Amino acid sequence: MFSIGQLSKQTGVKVPTIRYYEQVGLLMSAGRTEGNQRRYDKGGLERLGLIRHARDLGFSIEAITALIDLQEHPDRSCQEATLIAQHQLTDVRKKLLRLKALETELVRIADGCDGEGNSEECYVLASLANHQHCRGEH
Amino acid sequence: MFSIGQLSKQTGVKVPTIRYYEQVGLLMSAGRTEGNQRRYDKGGLERLGLIRHARDLGFSIEAITALIDLQEHPDRSCQEATLIAQHQLTDVRKKLLRLKALETELVRIADGCDGEGNSEECYVLASLANHQHCRGEH
């Protein structure tokens, strides 16, 4: 049996975050001591590991709730889990595209200025004030 | 003189968002009517345009406050504006790297499963439960 602190050390998830996960219904403790402290078993440790990993991959709490729910009903089709993962992938790709466009634009803005003039004629400020300067969409 | 709704239409910034920008000290209205409604002049319109553009590029409210402050003191060096832009660029590049790693991992996870089995043997769930499956860092 693990205390919340031991669980935290083993998974790298902070103690208040573990309590937060419990609060939102993502992770229940195995039980409590007489003095009301949380105790976890191996199952709890594994569940928190999955949560941690999924969060690292950018899955929302809602998506992880659905995944865990699925895991707890092994008879149900795996299709739903795949859908959730693919949705997450689509999402990541959208963000990637957007960030690439932003990078291009920021390079143009940050490089256009040598930082030596005064801000009246600053290229950074001029670029931000005038969208016309931009190449392409963002 | 523009009402808040006209400003909203011209810049694409929602009305409550404009009020929010005022609340956090980013955009002041030119004045009010007798009946306490906001009225903006051309300067306000341009300022909101800059804010919109900078937000689209991912600058924080705090960074934009600094940029506007700089714009209003044209005698000060442009270096600070360039620093802010470069900081933002660094930030975007960090996010890009991370998202690329996530994409790789998600492709592996989402493609490893045909979605036809049941969730007991689901590759998506197995991958999330076991970090060992992952190639490389993320």
Next chain:
DNA sequence: TCTACAACCTCTAGTCGCTAGAGCTTCAAG
């Protein structure tokens, strides 16, 4: 000039995923 109603106003609370702090209690080692 009157009326109707869209657009405006302020205020509070909710979103997401935590994080920080106050003030208290419990556990475990010496």
Next chain:
DNA sequence: CTTGAAGCTCTAGCGACTAGAGGTTGTAGA
């Protein structure tokens, strides 16, 4: 038996909005 680290609950804060309640103003048509 004492000490102090670690646990507990509860509330509030972060950033950048968004939503809704409930009331007021501006303006166009009759």
